[in-house]
Amino acid sequence: MNTSFEFFPPKTDLGKEKLLKITKKLSSFSPEYFSVTFGAGGSTREGTLETCILIKDTGAQACPHLSGIGASKELIKEILSQYRVNGFKKIVALRGDLPSGIGGFGDFPYALDLIKFVKTIEEDFSIEIAAYPEIHPDAESENSDFKNFLDKVNAGADGAITQFFFEESAYYDFMEKCEKEKVSIPITPGIMPIHDFEALIRMATNCSANVPQWLKEGMEQYSNSNDQVKYGIEVVIDLCEKLLKCGAPGIHFYTVNREEPTSLIIKNLDLN
Numbered sequence: 001m002n003t004s005f006e007f008f009p010p011k012t013d014l015g016k017e018k019l020l021k022i023t024k025k026l027s028s029f030s031p032e033y034f035s036v037t038f039g040a041g042g043s044t045r046e047g048t049l050e051t052c053i054l055i056k057d058t059g060a061q062a063c064p065h066l067s068g069i070g071a072s073k074e075l076i077k078e079i080l081s082q083y084r085v086n087g088f089k090k091i092v093a094l095r096g097d098l099p100s101g102i103g104g105f106g107d108f109p110y111a112l113d114l115i116k117f118v119k120t121i122e123e124d125f126s127i128e129i130a131a132y133p134e135i136h137p138d139a140e141s142e143n144s145d146f147k148n149f150l151d152k153v154n155a156g157a158d159g160a161i162t163q164f165f166f167e168e169s170a171y172y173d174f175m176e177k178c179e180k181e182k183v184s185i186p187i188t189p190g191i192m193p194i195h196d197f198e199a200l201i202r203m204a205t206n207c208s209a210n211v212p213q214w215l216k217e218g219m220e221q222y223s224n225s226n227d228q229v230k231y232g233i234e235v236v237i238d239l240c241e242k243l244l245k246c247g248a249p250g251i252h253f254y255t256v257n258r259e260e261p262t263s264l265i266i267k268n269l270d271l272n
Helices: 013-029 045-057 073-085 111-121 142-154 168-180 197-207 213-220 225-245 262-267
Strands: 003-007 033-036 062-067 090-094 126-131 159-162 251-254
Touching: 003 013, 013 045, 013 262, 033 045, 045 062, 045 073, 062 073, 062 111, 073 111, 090 111, 111 126, 111 142, 126 142, 168 225, 213 225, 225 251, 225 262
Parallel strands: 003 033, 003 251, 033 062, 062 090, 090 126, 126 159
Antiparallel strands: none
């Protein structure tokens, strides 16, 4: 099974030490890469680069995110140059979130603008893009959202990672649409292991990811957080197995900088 893991840049020295330990442990699964988020408006861009270098120094492959919102062409050129100099040729190109206090969208109001620009100045970068099986929260409609995805693919994307979801039908339906449009790039499901259900609900609300009623009711059966985590592990294992059996190219885990329950989920997947 192809795996990849997502981190966010730690803010403290203790956080960096912890992340290095997690990287070494998760490396036992031979992941394709570890991606590192960029922060709203590029607010963590120095941390993104530093974290990628830390990961690279362990012998693992690092893949920095790059968001265009609020950025100038000059700034993006500078960041891409830093990525290239440090040997990072795979990036995740996103629109990104507009942080409070920034009044404009910069030169890249959409991810499509950023992808076209990267392809113009750095042809040999491999670009991963975001896919939204349950529709981007800012999209006008399902059709406009899917058209935007197709535009990003046609602009030169090499692969896609989905927003997290909990019902396999969301991925199946999205892949059916992709097959009709002859989309050939690999589309990897992004999976969120459940560490804390209340925190998950907040994250899902922020990005318009659906937390189905059956999952909420399943969690409500347990008053103990450890039991909720165990139930969540079972749910995610079942989801991953269904996705892989239907032909998903791998799984991208949103780890929120934790080893567990991601490690346990992978170890318990029945891949036969």
